[in-house]
Structures are given as structure tokens and as C-alpha cells.
Amino acid sequence: MPVFSRRARLQFRQLAAIIVSWFCIGMLVALYDHQVLHTRNALGTAPGYKLAASILLNAGIGLFGALTGGSLLVFYVNVKYRDRSYGYTIASVTICFLLIILLISIVLGLLGMGDLHRLIKNGVVWAAVVAITQMMLQVNSKFGYGIFWDLIRGKYNTPKQERRIFMFLDINASTTIAEELGDRRYHAFLKDFFSDITNPILNNKGEIYQYVGDEVVIAWRYGAEEENSQCIRCFFDIKEHIQSLGDKYLSLYGFVPTFKAGIHCGEVVAGEVGIIKRDITYSGDVLNTTARIQGMCKQYNEEVIASAELLAALGTLSNYVSQVLGSIRLRGKEKETLLIALKPMS
Template structure:
């Protein structure tokens, strides 16, 4: 299963679990409210078990319908729309979902409570009374806040990236932490001339399409988007995940294939198909949270500076991808890629020399 789909299923699973648990919370709250001193008391046929099953079923049905809509449609198909627009779509859909859930609950509970068929006159009158019950309005208000908070969390997760968002929540980087990671610095070829050719607005639109098309190959190869810097994107991997199945190298060629698949879109909109180059390196970095007004997780260390300089060498050697020998020594390359050493090179601003290697697919060495 692709990582991008796995992330969506993980988000959806959390929504199903959280909303079902909210059904338990609402049941306990209602039960305790009925036991307060000022409460009018409970009905003769009141049962906490029935209330619990009812609210948990409502939460489960809501999560299956609403969670699917939010994860697989609103935050996927409408990702280029304004946040306010997605909130309106969710709110409107929520009204429909509440109505559907109330009707489904009525179709099940009314016959159980009255002992008559829902199709009978008495059953229909009881169903209408059930739908007019103020408890549905109360539940609607409560679930409105649940849905709003869920959508907010999904948008924040997309803003920071799912992994970074979770790391910030659990305070993983409150204190600086040393990690071994792989970094890829990637930028568009001839970006200055393209920007002059297209103009600022069209060039920004191209960057938006370009980065969007790269996202799925990055996720599918277990990468994380660390930063966007102008026309450059910095991708990172946990060391073991980047080495596994040569993900850090495969990602580059998967991104090339993705752009090739969408070349007609680029030609139609911009009259050109962007190409790119990349440098890859690995090593120890220090990661930690920085900032007060705006918090973020940043990495620092020699690895980032070296990777940036490796990227700069791509133009000099007329290569689309360069990797350090330190990284290649850990990769397997089972007949998938061919590497060619360019020798020891003194990178600008660095004391030690770095051995650079070019990479090409074995099935297309040219």
C-alpha cells in the first residue's frame, strides 16, 4: 500500500476512534447531568446502556460518513481551496450527516420503543416526534464542535506535515535531539529564466503545481518535506527508512516520472515542462523546536551545508543528481541504478573533501 494512502487511512482511523469515544463522553455527561440536584429526574424507561449504545452508534456512523468525506474528499480534492471554503463544505455536509444519522437512529429505535411497525400511522407519528426531539439539536451543537475541531486538526496537520505535527504535540523536540538523517536538496533548472519568461504570478502557479506533483512520490518513498525555499524543496528521511529499498534515490526518479506523466498539463498551462536537479547526503544533525510566535522544527549541522553544496555541483558536472559516497556505501542498488564516481572534490567553504557520484537508472544509462 502506498504511503500517501496509508497516511489517509491512519487519519481516517483516528477519526473513527475519536468520534466513537466522543459518543461515550457525551453519554457519561448526559447521565451525570440527569443525576444533578436540579435535574427533573429520569424517565421510567431510561437506561444508561441504551443511551451509551445510541451515542456510540451515532459517533461511529458519523465518523464513517464524515471522516471519509473529510479525509478522502474535502482535504484531498479541495486542497487548493481556501480554508474557509473547506470549513463551509464540512459544515454543510455535517448538517446532512446529522439529519441522516437522526433518521437512521429513528428507523431503528422507534419500532423498538413503540413495538409498532415504522410504516404504520402510529409508527410514522412516533418517528416524526422522534425527529422533533430537542435532544437532536443538542447533539447537533455538540457534534458541530467535534467536527470543527477535527477539521482544524486536519488542516494544521497538512500545514506542518503529519509527522511534524505529531512530534510537536508530544514535545519530541522540546529539547535538542541528535538524529541521523538523509537530506535531498532539489531545485528547478533555469528557474530565473523561467520566472522572467512566465512572469511572477504564472511562475508562482507553476511552483505550486510542481511541488504538488512531487508530494505523492515523496510520501510513497517515506520522505518528509522539511522546507520550501523559493524554487527549492528540502526533503528528509529517517536514516533507516531512506536506506530501505533505496527510497532516497528512488524518490528522485519517481518524481521525474511524475512530471513526465503530467507534461501535457505543464505545456498547456505554461508552455514548458520544468526539470530539476538534486543533491543527496546523510549524517548526524541536531533537531529541535525554535520560535515563540511561530514554532517549527528545524535541523542544523554540517550535513545540511554539505548537501546544499552538492546540489550546487550538479550544474558544474552537468548531472541531474549527485550523491555522496558516504550515502551510497549504505545503499544496495540491486541492479537498479548505476553510479559513477566523479572523484574527491573540495566543496566551497568545507575543509574536508567529499567524493561525489552521479546516478542513473540501470535500464536507461543515457
């Protein structure tokens, strides 16, 4: 197992981006102040003022703020307050940072360690930087790691053909569960379940494509055989993790959830859709086939079924036992698909 989970590595990547951004903003603030001090209406620079020292000071403030405040945002606020609204976290974080910065600015001004008005101005600037940073983190969380930046860069403005692996994972007996729990508790159950399976998905380099009712669609980019096989390991890692949380689910809902999955691979077209709400979607026969394969799990009483096409792309799977179910013409399709059930070696 890696020392850090993939979610932790993604968080450190976010922190690194904040550090670089805030460091650069600190230098820009110093350069802006330098230009203002040399305008016609300015009173000039204070004795001992040096541009290099000002840049170092402001860049240092940006670096220190990123290491402390950025860490607070990434590792605490956006973890502990995931259930709060985006507006609440943005407003509360901004107000707290603004008060702290203004307090420090006032103290430094009273001690004669800087111009009070300029310090307050910098405080307001950094509060705005914090607000924008938190908003970007929240938006990135909503779209999914990396997807938001793909939208910003316009990567999928023109549809692109990609080879992908898909898993459709569906909770067993969801209709019965919904009737027994009622709407509110069922929603809470889905929220817990989707939250609990996130780390196993990320640790196996999966991308959560979408949630559809009680189903989650997970995608993988094509890579080496070992990387491709993570789609199989992902299912059993999720199963193991949910079983380890059995006491939690029993106490909250009276049962431990089970689930089934279909896995397939192939060419899809990826591109942006929508006007009011824009998103990146995948289209192609592979998605329909994967959904059909997942639907066969109940008929064959299997928890995970993959296509022979996928297993051919994975190479040797030494840790799993495969059982050929036969060539089946899936509903709505003319071409037959060879289906294979998978189980971990005991």
C-alpha cells in the same frame, strides 16, 4: 508497487484516528447526559431509559458519523478543496454538518423518538466536534504528516541528535522560467510542480522538510539499506512522474520541467525553534554539504549527485550506474567530499 500509495495509507490512518475519537466522544456524550439526568434540578429519566442502551446509541452515532463524515473530510473535502482557505473549509463543513444534524434531530423529536432539546444540544456538540476535527486535519496538513503531533507531544522541546538523509531538489533554469512566465504564472507552476511530486516523495517514505523558492528539501530517517535506497529511487520516480504529465505542463506552461538534486547523509540536531511561529528545524553540517553537492550538478552536467558516504550506507545499488566524479573540496569547506553521479540502468 503497493496496492495503496503512502498518501492513501496516511489518509486511512487519519480516518482511523477520527473513528476512535468520535466513538469515544459518543460514549462521553451519553455519560454526560446520564449525569445531567440525575442532578437535583432534572426531571429524571424517561420510562425505559437505560444507561447501557444510551451509551451504545451515542457510540453508534459517533461511529457512523466517523465512517461517513470522517471519510468525506479525509478523502473528498481536503482533496477537492485544497486550494480554498482553511477558514472556508472549516466553516462550510461545520455549517453543512450542523444543518444535517439539526434536521435529523428535529425530525426525530417530532416523531417522538427523543427529547427535542437534548437532540439539538447533541447536534451542536457534534458540529463542534466536526469543526475541531477539520481544523486539526488542516493544521496537520500545514505542518506535514506526523510533524504536528511531534509538536503537540513536545518531542523536540529538547534538541535531539538524529541521523538523517537529505535531498535538495532544485528546478533547472528557474530564473529564466520566472521571467518568461511572470510572477503569477510562475507561482502557479511551482504550486503544480510541488503538488505533483508529493506522491512519489511519500511513496518512497520521504518527509518534505521545507520549500525554499524553487527548491524542495526532502528528509529520510535512517533504516535498513533497502529503506535508505529509497532516497535514490525517489528522484527517478519524481522524474518519471513529471514526464508522464508532460502534456499537462506543455499545455499550461509551454515546457516540461527538469531538475537536479544533491543527496547526502549525516548527523543533525533536530529541535523546535521560534516564539510566535514554532517549527521543527534541522541544523548541522550535513545540510550545508547537501546544498553544496546539489550546486555541483550544473558544473558536472549531472542530474543527481550523491556523496560516497551516503552510497556506503545504501549498500549495493544494482539498479543504478555510478560514476565517480572525484574528491572535491566544496566551497566553504576544508574537508574533501567524494562525489558520485547516479543514473538508472538502461
